[in-house]
Amino acid sequence: MFVQIIEQLKTKALIWQGYQAEQITESCSSSYPVLDCKLNGGFPKQGVIEIRSKNGIGELRLILPYLQQRGSEGLVIFIAPPSVISAESLSLSGLNLEEVWVLDASDEESLWCAEQCLKSGCCTSVVLWHQCFEIHHIRRLTLACEQGAASLIIFRANDSHALSLPVRLTLTLVAHPYGLQAQIDRRRAGAPTPPFVVDMASVWPELSLSSLPENVVSINEFKLRAV
Amino acid sequence: MLWGYFYFPQLQLDILQQVQSCDQPLVIVDGHSNHVVQLNELAIAQGIKKQMGLATAASLYHQLQVIPYHETTEQQALIHIVESLYDLVADIAVDEVNGVFIRFGNMLKLYKGLDGLKQSLLARLADINLCFSYASAYSPIAAKVLAKSSLNQFYTEEEQLNVELERLAITQVFESTKDQEQLARLGIKRLAQLNQISFGELSKRFSHSFLSYFLQLQGKQPLAITFYQPKPRFAQEIELLYEISTIDILLKPLAGLLKRLASFLVLRGLACQMLTLRCRYRSSDIVCWDIRSAEFCDNADKWHQLVSLQLEKVQLKEPVVSIGLFCEQLTLKVVTPQVLFGQRQSQLTQLELMSLLQAKLGIDKVKRPTFCSEHRPELANQMSTTLTESSAASAEQLIANMRPSYLLATPQPLTCSIDVIHGPERIETGWWQHSVIRDYFIARNGQGQWCWVYREPNQQWFIHGYFG
Numbered sequence: 001m002f003v004q005i006i007e008q009l010k011t012k013a014l015i016w017q018g019y020q021a022e023q024i025t026e027s028c029s030s031s032y033p034v035l036d037c038k039l040n041g042g043f044p045k046q047g048v049i050e051i052r053s054k055n056g057i058g059e060l061r062l063i064l065p066y067l068q069q070r071g072s073e074g075l076v077i078f079i080a081p082p083s084v085i086s087a088e089s090l091s092l093s094g095l096n097l098e099e100v101w102v103l104d105a106s107d108e109e110s111l112w113c114a115e116q117c118l119k120s121g122c123c124t125s126v127v128l129w130h131q132c133f134e135i136h137h138i139r140r141l142t143l144a145c146e147q148g149a150a151s152l153i154i155f156r157a158n159d160s161h162a163l164s165l166p167v168r169l170t171l172t173l174v175a176h177p178y179g180l181q182a183q184i185d186r187r188r189a190g191a192p193t194p195p196f197v198v199d200m201a202s203v204w205p206e207l208s209l210s211s212l213p214e215n216v217v218s219i220n221e222f223k224l225r226a227v
Numbered sequence: 228m229l230w231g232y233f234y235f236p237q238l239q240l241d242i243l244q245q246v247q248s249c250d251q252p253l254v255i256v257d258g259h260s261n262h263v264v265q266l267n268e269l270a271i272a273q274g275i276k277k278q279m280g281l282a283t284a285a286s287l288y289h290q291l292q293v294i295p296y297h298e299t300t301e302q303q304a305l306i307h308i309v310e311s312l313y314d315l316v317a318d319i320a321v322d323e324v325n326g327v328f329i330r331f332g333n334m335l336k337l338y339k340g341l342d343g344l345k346q347s348l349l350a351r352l353a354d355i356n357l358c359f360s361y362a363s364a365y366s367p368i369a370a371k372v373l374a375k376s377s378l379n380q381f382y383t384e385e386e387q388l389n390v391e392l393e394r395l396a397i398t399q400v401f402e403s404t405k406d407q408e409q410l411a412r413l414g415i416k417r418l419a420q421l422n423q424i425s426f427g428e429l430s431k432r433f434s435h436s437f438l439s440y441f442l443q444l445q446g447k448q449p450l451a452i453t454f455y456q457p458k459p460r461f462a463q464e465i466e467l468l469y470e471i472s473t474i475d476i477l478l479k480p481l482a483g484l485l486k487r488l489a490s491f492l493v494l495r496g497l498a499c500q501m502l503t504l505r506c507r508y509r510s511s512d513i514v515c516w517d518i519r520s521a522e523f524c525d526n527a528d529k530w531h532q533l534v535s536l537q538l539e540k541v542q543l544k545e546p547v548v549s550i551g552l553f554c555e556q557l558t559l560k561v562v563t564p565q566v567l568f569g570q571r572q573s574q575l576t577q578l579e580l581m582s583l584l585q586a587k588l589g590i591d592k593v594k595r596p597t598f599c600s601e602h603r604p605e606l607a608n609q610m611s612t613t614l615t616e617s618s619a620a621s622a623e624q625l626i627a628n629m630r631p632s633y634l635l636a637t638p639q640p641l642t643c644s645i646d647v648i649h650g651p652e653r654i655e656t657g658w659w660q661h662s663v664i665r666d667y668f669i670a671r672n673g674q675g676q677w678c679w680v681y682r683e684p685n686q687q688w689f690i691h692g693y694f695g
Contacts, residue, residue: 054674054675054676055633055676055693055695056633056676056677056678056693056694056695057674057675057676057677057695058677058694058695059695060632060633060695061632061694061695075577075580081633082633083633083634083635083636083692083693084608084610084633084634084635084636085596085632085633085634086596086598086604086608086630086631086632086633086634086692087596087597087598087607087608087609088598088604088607088608088630089630089631089632089694090596090632091598092630097595097596097597097598098595100595100596101581101593101594101595102594102595102596102610103584103588103592103593103594104588104592104594105588105592109587109588112587113584113587113588116580116583116584116587117580117584119574120574120575120579120580121574121575122575122576122577122580123580147574148574174675175674175675175676176675206629206648206649206669207629207648207669207677207694209648209671
């Protein structure tokens, strides 16, 4: 009975065995020392990375250095972003805009596009905003990643009821005054970690509250003063 | 000068059968005379013969499939044949409806004799897969007459050719019924008999057109032939054997057309970026689709993939009766070098990937972010749909200010409470068209999202983006 269950879990890639830990593929630094330490070197260069996060708390800033490094080898493709991706901000983060594509795709099309881009071999990273996945979707996307030596970053809403997916790495991000509070929920060949804080103050001083400037006031107070 | 002639007795039928296989007796009937002009093996097995009336043929097999004879289809097919043979022989011309003249004389040196030329011509024609017969002679008309009699030999000796010609019945040589009647009245059954009569005698009895034909047959009077000049563009159309109302089935005959396009392109070392697919509905309405590829492509499989992606969303309003493929703009094919020993063997180039995505999503859905020197954020950040166009401004020109990564398409009124962290940054510009006076602030809302908000002079607050 137990053996059957374990076999089933194994085939769904929901558990892994100790000897598989040696098969870790190359990783690429995220340029945040805390995160690199927790991830044993950085984000994987290949495979599916799931990031559960709210939009606009710094989740893109977390992966931009990684995308910038990967972008030097091939295309970086954003699929179905929640709003317009600003070219200025990408360029300021050091991404070569010649190597960045943005696709407007509907929900059904976006998975197809992601698979095509990943397995094309000319694209190193795909960033996909998509909510509903099934396990076989992730399987196909993982295969496509292997075929094209590419990585896929999936942004999903932070929904605790969502299905656990057989991805290489799942990160949950929550807003934090110093930057982000991250938690590794699952990763291949590694254990989950408790929440830890990724300090972004040194890279993005304007977007962290670690050193509150003197002139900060709440909006209500500001409005009152303006009147 | 030695001439060759290829005769295609059932061109329309062959073309129909190439595109779609047919498992029923089928005849092609001339609309004017109502006679069967071409028929397939199954129809022959039913006892139907050429020149039989339609009524007789139909009575022999009641489920007979009948297709009207279409001269332009045959002419198009002939042009296609000539195009594919053009790289083997320079002097080639289309005869009225179902034959091809080739002037061998100039090509013999290149091929070191007739054998080499014959082999390459027959190999090429075997690829096209048509029923044909051929012959050679020292005048184009004689070659035509011999080819129609299915000689299927290329002779170079004049005596041999004369023997072959004289072996023919006179009705095979002279096709017009008026001439045939006249010859029969004179009791002439063989060409040899005609040759014995002096020209002066002949001119007393026969019309001018007969005489000039006879002289052309003997090679004494030249035949006016306009040789084929290759066309710079591709245009082909096929009539479908039956009406097609779903795209899936339509893709099959289309694949045949795409193969012809590919062979057309490969032979010329050309490639194209856009095809026009034209479908004619049953009600003779015409619908056209432009199929684009981001790169210059001459591969039938790649085009097929793009066409099927683009057409998968299309609904046919009515059954389609004919399809055509047109390609106007052709350029020389440029081969892009590939990494030979790279770690990653890339399956597709960037342009191929772009073609795929554009075919699936639509041309305007695949974009590249660019920016230009402009203070208004909604104008500074643009999306370009082409690969070649580079950013209007370089990265050095970028003002190193904080800019949000998610920009809302239209600013939304601010409804939640926020804490302003940085600012203001005043943007005041565009007095000449859409005047903008905004004080931008970086703020954080209750959920920890970093917002880019602005205040207008009338104290209205808007949210314009998020720092992702």
